[in-house]
Amino acid sequence: MKRRTFLIGSVSGLSLVALTACVPPSPRPTASVSPSPTPTPSLVPKPENVRRTSWSADPFARGSFSFPAVGATPEQREALATPVDGRLFLAGEATSIDAPGTVQGARASGMRAARDVQAVATAGERIAVIGAGIAGLTAARALKDAGFDVVVVEARDRIGGRIDTVTDKKWPFPIELGASVVRASGTTTLDEELIGLGVITAPFSRTSETRTSDGLVVPVPDTGAQAVNAALAWAADQPADVSVARALADSGASKLSTTDADTGVSDADWLDYEITTVLALNSGAAVDDQSGWYTPAAPGLDEDRLVLGGFNGLFDALLEGIDLLGSSVVTRIAYGESGASLRLGNGESLGADRVIVTVPLGVLKTKVMEFDPPLPFAHRGAIAALGMGTLDKIWLQFAEPFWDTDAPLWTTVGGDDDFRVWINMVPFTGEPVLVGLVAAETALRLAEVGDDEFLAAALASLVPFVSPMDTATPTPAPK
Ligand SMILES: Cc1cc2nc3c(=O)[nH]c(=O)nc-3n(C[C@H](O)[C@H](O)[C@H](O)COP(=O)(O)OP(=O)(O)OC[C@H]3O[C@@H](n4cnc5c(N)ncnc54)[C@H](O)[C@@H]3O)c2cc1C
Structure with missing residues (x-):
């Protein structure tokens, strides 16, 4: 199934978990998940270690970071x-x-x-x-x-x-359950200070290897980015702030072809891709909630550095x-x-x-x-006006890589998987560890599910990256 319905849905029924009077004593927004024997897509091997986050449910965070909500x-x-x-x-x-x-x-x-x-x-x-x-x-x-x-x-x-670094003997290096990237490192001294403190960081490019649900590697056109930029430019001319979703619809920018190209991906799929892998990830919010006036057209993603040493x-x-x-x-x-x-x-x-x-x-x-x-x-x-978005992570450690790409960042297009963005830690650490990212309404929905279901959703999203060698049907021996 494809996602082309972003303008129809709304997160209104999925608003942040309501306040309860009782605050648990020492919460962590995360749980160690015992790798489940239950439904995992058979193509993806069972991970040896799993760690998930649920920042929206954490009583001392209630979300991951603030974002420009419509009207703020x-x-x-x-x-x-x-x-x-x-x-x-x-x-x-x-x-x-x-x-x-x-x-x-x-x-x-x-x-x-x-x-x-x-x-x-x-x-x-x-x-x-x-x-x-x-x-x-x-x-x-x-x-x-x-x-x-x-x-x-x-x-x-x-x-x-x-900032929640877990240094645990189960993991081969410190894993970050909260912030993990020094964003736009050229605009801050933070990276130099981390290096001064002996904390290793590495350049982290946002250029991803992008695959369809069939595992086909496809180049990312600027169709989605152009549609979003056109919508934001339209929003800037309006007398009052409107949501990015409304700007996309009312400006006509979202009227894109739903006819699949040879790759099986349509222009509408590329807009959905931009929304889920860029807009939702940067804000933690649905386009229905993001400000058309203040959502950055081209978020400052240059010179990011991934923190590896804690x-x-x-x-x-x-x-x-x-x-x-x-x-x-x-x-x-x-x-x-x-x-x-x-x-x-x-x-x-x-x-x-x-x-x-x-x-x-x-x-x-x-x-x-x-x-x-x-x-x-x-x-x-x-x-009241500013928004609080949600970004959650799942860390997975495998016995060995089941993928055949060296790309550090993976994304998927055109499918209906929950985890559309993955960081491959092999190029940074040599360890077969993957980090799945999920944001906005999908993260709020998954925050409600048990560990087995969360893990199953993550593993299902990895199917496009399974090495063809692992999926090939053995050729019968000649008689
Ligand atoms: C999953 C995730 C990924 C992120 N990725 C990045 C990234 O890659 N790069 C980046 O730059 N930023 C990232 N961020 C955002 C970054 O982590 C935050 O902007 C930053 O750490 C916020 O720091 P803070 O001091 O403002 O708030 P916090 O770190 O939240 O500190 C507030 C403190 O107040 C405490 N507190 C809450 N309620 C009470 C109370 N009633 N009484 C006493 N204490 C209380 C909390 O426990 C907490 O320790 C990410 C955040 C998340 C959740």
Whole structure:
């Protein structure tokens, strides 16, 4: 079956998992999956190790990264970053205008929040930083170095937040369940710093080997990209923001031929390809939800570098000498002229002069964290308007490669598989490990299914990459 129905569907029935009052103690957005003996497409061998993520279900993330939702503006990120009464400071990737949804954007927001605090505070004051992700730890480090008394309060029993490196003897190298790429490395010092810390990175080109569901390798034309660019150009001329889906439909850009070329792929399939492998992956959101005004026409994918030596290598130096209160969920922040007070999930309280809040946008949206007094209108407006997208991963380790391509990035076109993008770790590590990526409404749907079904969906998506040698029917011996 082919996917040509993107404009018909909507994610409305699949919105992020509703808030529950009960927050489990030490969640991880992931589970080790026992390779199942149950339905795996017989052509793909059973993996030896499996690890999946479910970031939308993680109570301390509620999604993977923020995206420009239809109706939201970049100024709303600025509004979110505006200090409240000189007591409350918000940071985190969603508050970054230059690089939202990235590690460097989150890090820059932590530096900015630390500067905002220093502008109004006196050295020696007690600053509570909520969240031990890259934004929180960056802010904490800067303030500690400037002579402040800093405490970091973190809900999980680990640091790093959406940087989640697993170093486990089951895996031949550190695997990244959250961020794994230094995006647009030429625009940031992050890669140099990782190298300085001894963390290996490698150039990561977004040029993929693309196959049809029959395994045919096909060149990617610019049909889909051109249609999206035409739709975004049309959207830019509209009096109000519209979704990318509406822009595609109303501009006429999505009116593409559904007749298959010799390859079995039609122009409409190439538009679907652009939507699922580029737009959905970059935002974590369906085109129905993405802003026609602010979705980047050509996302900055140049000079990406894949982190191979553990993204969490960033944290040791940041954390040195800083008080960390782990496994402590902040449920309420009261702030006023004389200072601030945090209430924790276990009923305890913590006083501070000022507070930096770095919890993800997805968490702010659920309102598990009460603010007293409530956040100003502009902050609440920004939280409601900005979008939180979902990207999930599955890591698979095989006994040996069953594929015959050296391409580091694989994509599929024209089929109906859930995992349309794969990273082949062989060229980087020599190990037969694959990483499947799934985003937007497909990721939200799969977050609801059990491990066996998740794995089966991933393995079914790998069938186009099975080496013909493994699939060839043996020729009968001559009689
Ligand atoms: C699957 C995936 C892939 C990604 N890929 C990339 C990539 O390749 N490149 C890239 O640049 N970016 C990528 N990102 C985005 C990147 O990981 C984030 O932008 C960045 O790590 C966010 O950092 P942060 O400090 O803003 O938030 P976080 O890292 O989420 O830190 C917030 C912290 O707050 C804590 N917290 C939440 N609620 C509470 C509470 N009530 N009380 C106390 N603490 C709380 C959380 O546990 C967390 O530790 C990816 C993200 C995901 C999920």
